[in-house]
Amino acid sequence: MSTVRVENIKKTYxxxxxxxxxxxxxxxxxxxxxxxxxxxxxxKTSLFRILTTLLVPDAxxxxxxxxxxxxxxWKIRQIVGYMPGKFxxxxxxxxxxxxxxxxxxxxxxxxxxxxxxxxxxxxxxPFKHRLAGKLSGGMKQKLALCCALIHExxxxxxxxxxxxxxxxxxxxxxxxxxxxxxxxxxxxVSTPYMDEASRCDRIALIQKGKILELDTLEQIIxxxxxxxxxxxxxxxxNLMNDLRKNTEIVSAFAFGEEQHVTLPPHFQDEYLSAFxxxxxxxxxxxxxxxxxxxxxxxxxxxxxx
Numbered sequence: 001m002s003t004v005r006v007e008n009i010k011k012t013y014x015x016x017x018x019x020x021x022x023x024x025x026x027x028x029x030x031x032x033x034x035x036x037x038x039x040x041x042x043x044k045t046s047l048f049r050i051l052t053t054l055l056v057p058d059a060x061x062x063x064x065x066x067x068x069x070x071x072x073x074w075k076i077r078q079i080v081g082y083m084p085g086k087f088x089x090x091x092x093x094x095x096x097x098x099x100x101x102x103x104x105x106x107x108x109x110x111x112x113x114x115x116x117x118x119x120x121x122x123x124x125x126p127f128k129h130r131l132a133g134k135l136s137g138g139m140k141q142k143l144a145l146c147c148a149l150i151h152e153x154x155x156x157x158x159x160x161x162x163x164x165x166x167x168x169x170x171x172x173x174x175x176x177x178x179x180x181x182x183x184x185x186x187x188x189v190s191t192p193y194m195d196e197a198s199r200c201d202r203i204a205l206i207q208k209g210k211i212l213e214l215d216t217l218e219q220i221i222x223x224x225x226x227x228x229x230x231x232x233x234x235x236x237x238n239l240m241n242d243l244r245k246n247t248e249i250v251s252a253f254a255f256g257e258e259q260h261v262t263l264p265p266h267f268q269d270e271y272l273s274a275f276x277x278x279x280x281x282x283x284x285x286x287x288x289x290x291x292x293x294x295x296x297x298x299x300x301x302x303x304x305x
Contacts, residue, residue, distance in 0.1 A: 003155055003186040004028035004051065008060035011046050011209075020046040022209040023060070028188055033181045035200030036190040037297070043209040044190040045085060048159045051188070052082045065154050078106070081148035085160040085190075087140050091133030095124055095143055098132055099150060106151035117146040120176055138169030145176070156180065158189040162196065174199045194294045205297055212300040217293055224299055226250075226291045227265050229272055230258045234283035242279045253298055260295055 004027065011021040021043045028034040036044050049055040051062055053073035062069045067076050089098045099121075103110045114121070124142050127135070132143060141161060148156060158177075162170040174196065181187055189200070197203045197217050204214040213220045233239040236257070243252035243259055248271075250262040261272060272286045291299075 001030045002027040003030045003032075003065055004034075004188060005063040006047070006051070006060070007062065009047070009050060009057045009062055010059040011043075011050065011055065011057050020209050021050075021057070024206075024209070024211055025060075026204055026211060026214055028186060029201075030186055031181065031184050032201045033177060033187045033189070033199070035197055035203040036188065036206055037192075037194060037197050037203050037293075038190075038206035039192050041208075042206045044206060045159055046209075047206075048082070048084075048157050048188075048190060052080055052157055053077055078151070079154045081151070081153035081156045083144045083148045083156075083158045083161055085163060087132075087144060089132050089140075089144060089147060092131060094129050094131055095135070095139075096128040098143060099146055102147040103150045108151055110150065113150055113152055116149050116152055119179065120149075121146050137165045138172070141165055141169065141173060145173075149180075153185070155186045155188065158187065160190055160192065162191060162193065170196075194292070194297060197293045203293075205300060207297075207301055207304065210304065212297075212304055221291055221293060221296050224291070224296045226295060226299060227263045227267060228289055228291050228295060229261045229263065229269075230255070230285075230287050230289045231261050231272060231276075232258045232283070232285040233276060233281040235281065238279075239276070239281060242276070242281070246275065251298065251302060255294070260289070262295075262299070 006024055006026050009021050009024045012019050024047065036047065038044055046055065050057050050069060051064055053069050053076050056070055064076050065079055069076060093101065099110055120142050124139050127139065132140065135143065162173055177187055177189065202214065202216050205212040231243065240254065240259060243249055243261055250264060252259050252261045263271060269288060273284055276284050
């Protein structure tokens with residue numbers, strides 16, 4: 001059963017001059033943790049604003065819990081929780097005041113629904129009198145999630161919730177999402193961080209307003225097998241230039257201190273070492289590797305240019 005259904009959604013800005021979403025379609029199953037993965041400007045926020053009834057699509061239709069995002073906007077607003085990418089709570093109110101305010105907006109109380117947020121709120125409760133504007137990134141994140149959950153939503157939309165947050169807080173946040181999912185809440189989350197794709201049941205890779213692939217992480221990687229190598233040498237700048245000038249090479253991109261190089265399927269492992277020796281490189285290291293989701297995303301981007 002699908003909780004979120006998107007059919008051929010299109011959205012443009014600046015009188016049709018800027019295409020934000022281009023014929024986007026997908027479904028999110030009930031109780032699923034679904035990830036929308038892509039860089040800044042890919043269309044993630046536009047899509048979230050449509051699904052939370054803050055924007056009207058130019059074409060296509062979308063449903064949340066069987067309700068139309070245009071016709072049934074007031075009903076949808078009562079059953080979804082939305083955490084926008086930019087911290088949007090009242091910075092001159094305290095943690096406690098923000099939470100009470102949002103509970104009142106949804107005609108409930110913190111006491112009534114405290115069980116929904118208890119596990120998260122206990123981590124920030126010692127600072128409940130601190131103004132929201134004075135909180136750290138991780139604490140703002142937890143407060144925003146509490147405010148999005150206080151009315152017991154059926155669907156939770158989280159737009160880049162871990163952007164600008166330290167690695168420890170990022171992990172804690174995803175652990176919290178796993179526990180929320182276990183309660184049966186359907187969660188749709190967007191992120192530019194490819195490593196977070198592994199925490200989702202299924203993902204959609206999005207770039208320039210188009211869905212490039214949609215499936216489990218493992219299935220997407222398996223469908224786009226690559227003859228991939230990690231390459232390093234003493235002079236990394238010259239290494240990068242020589243690899244990118246070689247027309248026999250499919251692609252070469254920097255990954256940390258190494259270059260990830262894709263060769264045509266029929267090329268032998270020795271090709272890269274021989275080529276780099278011919279170019280005068282020293283300290284050459286070449287090893288065959290399994291593609292990651294980052295490698296797969298780059299491959300899909302090149303194929304869809």
